[in-house]
Amino acid sequence: MSELTIALIVFGCCFVSALVGMAVKLPEHHREQESKDVVKLVMGLIATVAALVLSLLVASANTSYNTQRAELQSLAANAILLDRWLVAYGPEADGVRDLLHERISSMRERLWSPDGVQPTPLDGVTKFIGEIQALSPKTDAQRMMVGRLMQLGETVVHERLVMFEQSGGGVSWPVLLALVGWICLLFLGFGLFTRFNLTVFISLASGALSVSIAIFIILELSTPYSGLLQLSDAPVRYALSQMVK
Numbered sequence: 001m002s003e004l005t006i007a008l009i010v011f012g013c014c015f016v017s018a019l020v021g022m023a024v025k026l027p028e029h030h031r032e033q034e035s036k037d038v039v040k041l042v043m044g045l046i047a048t049v050a051a052l053v054l055s056l057l058v059a060s061a062n063t064s065y066n067t068q069r070a071e072l073q074s075l076a077a078n079a080i081l082l083d084r085w086l087v088a089y090g091p092e093a094d095g096v097r098d099l100l101h102e103r104i105s106s107m108r109e110r111l112w113s114p115d116g117v118q119p120t121p122l123d124g125v126t127k128f129i130g131e132i133q134a135l136s137p138k139t140d141a142q143r144m145m146v147g148r149l150m151q152l153g154e155t156v157v158h159e160r161l162v163m164f165e166q167s168g169g170g171v172s173w174p175v176l177l178a179l180v181g182w183i184c185l186l187f188l189g190f191g192l193f194t195r196f197n198l199t200v201f202i203s204l205a206s207g208a209l210s211v212s213i214a215i216f217i218i219l220e221l222s223t224p225y226s227g228l229l230q231l232s233d234a235p236v237r238y239a240l241s242q243m244v245k
Contacts, residue, residue: 003227007216010180014208017184021191022200036193043189050182053175054214061171061221068166068224069231075159076235079104082152083243089135089145096131096149100156101243103128107160108236111225129153171222176215183211 029035083100086093132153137143187204194200220229 003216003219003223006219007212010183010215011208011212013180013184014187014211015204018187018191018204018208021188022194022196024192026192031193039189039192043186046182046186046189050179050186053179053182057171057175057179057218058214058221061218064166065221065224065229065231068163071159071163071166072231073235075156075163076239078152078156078159079239080242082149082156085145085149085152089142089149092138092142093135093149096128096135097243099128099131101240103160104236104240104243107163108233108240111163112230112233129157171219176218180215 079100083097086097086100129150132146132149135142135146135149137146187208190204190207217229220227224231
């Protein structure tokens with residue numbers, strides 16, 4: 001189910017809850033001022049909890065999105081640096097360079113795939129590390145560089161695996177469902193002591209739209225490699241362009 005579909009469902013649930021509240025015919029003694037005061041107090045409590053949880057979800061999703069962007073930029077920079085070290089090592093490392101270019105290109109295709117993020121094969125990871133370990137240094141300079149190459153290679157592999165592990169979305173669905181339930185209760189309470197008119201209709205629709213947009217933003221930030229707010233692959237494309245012989 002897409003993020004937009006979920007947002008539309010949330011909008012519908014909130015707005016329908018308000019209409020149900022307006023449709024409920026409360027007995028006259030339930031419409032006394034004391035009853036209204038109690039309902040308002042409970043609604044205020046629910047609104048406070050919902051606002052707190054909503055802000056935490058937005059902050060968490062935004063942090064996850066920014067972390068993914070930083071990791072993407074770090075991976076691209078380390079891949080370029082590793083490629084430069086392989087060039088400095090000599091022609092013996094051309095096979096490792098080709099494999100590095102292939103792995104980064106494959107990562108780009110898997111992360112920005114039209115069918116969603118595709119899992120990364122571990123055999124390619126072990127093959128890449130094995131190629132670096134198989135280098136046979138012949139000079140003192142090459143011997144000094146092997147350790148640095150291994151360190152950079154492991155860093156690139158680690159960042160690549162972490163990005164795939166974190167790309168599946170970090171939304172806590174039970175918390176999100178609880179939040180939507182609380183907000184629906186709020187809209188139900190809004191409609192209990194309200195009569196239907198154009199002003200009320202527009203106000204309730206605006207409130208439901210605001211909530212659904214907030215949920216949409218949370219879902220979009222939690223899936224950084226798809227949707228309207230997806231991360232750009234520009235750092236990876238730049239890194240690949242720098243690896244061309």
